Amino acid sequence: MSRTDRITDEPLPARWHSESGLPAPRRLVVADDRIGAATAYRLACEGTALLWRGDYQGARRLLRALERRVDRTVPEPAAAPAETFRLQRRFRAHRARVLGRLTVLLEPDHGLSLRRAPDVRAACTAAYGPPTGPRLIPLRELLGVLGAHQWRERGVEVPALGARVHPHYGVFAPVRGEYVDLVARAPLPPVRTAFDLGTGTGVLAAVLARRGAGRVVGTDISPRAWACARDTVHRLGLADRVTVTGPALYPPGRAGLVVCNPPWLPGRPVSTLEQGVYDPSGRMLSAFLAGLPEHLEPAGEGWLILSDLAEHLGLRTRADLLTAIEAAGLRIAGRIDTRPRHPRAADPRDPLHAARAAEVTSLWRLVPR
Known part of the structure; x- marks a missing residue:
């Protein structure tokens, strides 16, 4: 020195x-x-x-x-x-x-x-x-x-859209494609209005619009996410069918389909990017479940896309999740599972490799009881 x-x-x-x-x-x-x-x-x-x-x-x-x-x-x-x-x-x-x-x-x-x-x-x-x-x-x-x-300039290829999404700084990029693929292949009922809660880059809102949802409203708490999602739907020519708003979790009104991909690990995020991974005390998950019945149209359903990594880490049990679903006045109409494809799931050097290797991401179809 x-x-x-x-x-x-x-x-x-x-x-x-x-x-x-x-x-x-x-x-x-x-x-x-x-x-x-x-x-x-x-x-x-x-x-x-x-x-x-x-x-x-x-x-x-x-x-x-x-x-x-x-x-x-x-x-x-x-x-x-x-x-x-x-x-x-x-x-x-x-x-x-x-x-x-x-x-x-x-x-x-x-x-x-x-x-x-x-x-x-x-x-x-x-x-x-x-x-x-x-x-x-x-x-x-x-x-x-x-x-x-x-990343923003090059974009991230999203096969379900046949296009690239350009994530902004501080917005979780759709690099874990399994949750996008679940929304792309789940049976989609005819819906005039769909909500995408925690829209992030807007990738799921865009998938829903491309699949035929008449009107999609994406919400997020982050102004960076609003700008990014609006940029996404504009680039894809969907700005007339997708609206982005916030910071409330639910927009006003009801929808025939409500989609939520909350952070999958209960814990405190230490950066803006980690807000897409860590949900303190599972607050977003709880708020989604609690508000779902009053925001669904008759015969509507909610799609909860959630990894079970927290269960393999001992941070949440399957019984905890099922109890929360029941307590919200909901029942499970179906479930679609997929395995993760990200590199950390196959890295034996990761201290959490056993949990990551066992991870399953599911789309839970929820309807009022």
Whole structure:
């Protein structure tokens, strides 16, 4: 480390911004290519943030070196899957805190004034909106912004639509195609109106519209999701049949079909993307079930698309789910199952491999009792 670098408690050089909810650093040290990985790791573990002033590619190399060091501390799997899950979540939170302490300064125009740095302004504007002044952000999150921007430009192929969907930053991408395929092949009754709750990219709303639902209303709590879903239906020529709204879970009125693909794991998300995976105390699942009877038209049905990974991890039982369905005044009219195809389901190195390998995603057809 340079002799001029120093830890300071002075105000940060810009507004702190973290999509993962990391707290603003209380201590900061200016660092460049002269700092060693061991020193940087020690400072990060102690809670000191490093403001990078060196070469951009050097910052990326340092981040990879920090990743290797922190990954040496990954906990061993416990006997119970639920305990392994909790240990992994605790480790991942620790990992995010440590790696998030390598920071960069975005200029007032979202530019990055580092040697060999790419032009990040378009990607940052797409993620954060128009520039509002300098921002201090974790380098790791900036790399996520750049990766998301590439996804948005290239799009994700959705075979059920025969088209590409372009996910926006902070919106869960339809890379797990099994839930889309379930909605694409489930018997669809004639419906004038369908609701897609938690629409995200709008992919399920688009599938329903393509399959013949007369009018589809997609809802979400996220303004980023509203913009993304509206972009999706516009690109697909479905804007006259699909409406996107929020932030309420249910829109006003009733529908012949109500579809919901809630986050499949009860737990607290630590980033905007994790909101598509983790549902604190199963709140969205409970709200969907509780509100379904009063939002269905006569002879209508609800489709609950849900992975059973939580059951294999010991976080929820099948009896819990069936009891919740019954308590909402609903009965099961049918179910379609599919196996996951994502790479983690076949990775034996994953501490949760046994649970992931046994996972089944189901479309539950629910009707009032």
